[in-house]
Amino acid sequence: VGATVSDHDMTLECPRINKQGLTVQGSPLLGEAGSVILVLQDASAARSLDRQLGFRSAARSVAGMAAILAHEVKNPLSGIRGAAQLLEASVHPDDRELTVLIRDEADRIRALVDRMEVFGEKPVTFAPVNIHRVLEHVRRLAQSGFAENVRFAEVYDPSLPPVLGNRDQLVQVLLNLVKNASEATDGTGEITLTTAYQQGVRLAVAGSNARVDLPLVVAVRDNGPGISDDIRPHLFDPFVTSKPSGSGLGLALVAKIVADHGGLIEVDSRPGRTEFRLHLAMHTDDGASQI
Incomplete structure (x- = not known):
């Protein structure tokens, strides 16, 4: 007879660690009346994976929306902008500001x-x-642009093997994270770039028994004020931003690229310390893709 298994989420708090989310599984111990086996698992990786799947789904929705907008909006915008340019050359100087506004908004x-x-x-x-x-x-x-007044610290593991990825996309991801870190510190704080080899993070490949190791950790940390509690759960969702002039697509794109690499992205934030961590696959000696 199969034993009943119960799943519960809980938070563990100890003097040596911060609050830690756990999944607790309990099942009766066969042959031992009144005895129960408890298994405690760190819930952060599983929750991160759930969020990654959500990010990828949201990214597909944005891509579909973009395809519609490209057809329905970009073509008329070209006509609107062209008409504004023609008007700009012929209108009274007092009205020229309005034509410039139309052009800029287009x-x-x-x-x-x-x-x-x-x-x-x-x-x-x-x-x-x-x-x-x-x-x-x-x-x-x-440092040659938006972060010229930011102090950089580098804590690298020089023995780190190559990442399995796309160089241009990884540049895009890390440049976005560094830009956000710089803006969080008003361009005058400190950003720490870290790499490390960390065993223990493995993902199941859908439709097979294969497992993908994600031992390479790349982190971007700043000493800014931290991410507000109301934004944090939706940080990687498209069009979510706390910046007055932001589009809310930067971190959504970061999450999409990391998911395309078969990796995970995590964020840990509190006042004075925000860290984004990428967990990535490494390139194998035989050149085989793990993604």
């Missing part, structure tokens, strides 16, 4: 649609990538 909407189009399911080529070279490239880009 450009802004077109740029938004262009950003949404990158969520499409285009084929991506994966190869071995030296993540430290990617991080160095991102740091140089940041």
Whole structure:
């Protein structure tokens, strides 16, 4: 006779660790009346995976919306912008400001649609990538522009094997995270870039018994004020942002790219410390893809 198994979520809090979410499974011990077996599992990885699947579904919705907008909006926008340019050359100087406004807003909407189009399911080529070279490239880009007054610290594991990924997309992901970190500190704080090898994170491949190891950890940490509690649960959802001029697509794209790499992204935030962690697959010696 099969034993009944019960699942419960709980939070464990100890002096040496922060609050830790756990999944507790309980089942009767056969042959021992009144005895129960309890299994405690860290719930963070499973919840992260659930969120990744949600991010990918949301990304597909954005891609579908972008395809419609590209057809229904971008073409008329070109006509509106062209008409505004013609009017700008002939209207009274007092009205020229309005034509400039029309032109600029048309450009802004077109740029938004262009950003949404990158969520499409285009084929991506994966190869071995030296993540430290990617991080160095991102740091140089940041320090030559938006993060010129930010202090950077680098804590790297020099023995880290190559990541299995797409270099350009990984640059895009890390540049976005570094830009957000810089903005969180008003461009004058400190950003720490970290890499590490960490065993224990494995994902099941849908439709098979295979497991994918994600031992490579890449982290971006800042000393800003932290992420507000109302934004945090929806941080990677499209169009969710706390920035007055933000589109809310940056982190959604980050999550989509990480999911396409077969990886996980996690965030840990509190006042004075926010860290985004990427868990990625490594390239094997035989060149076989684990994704």
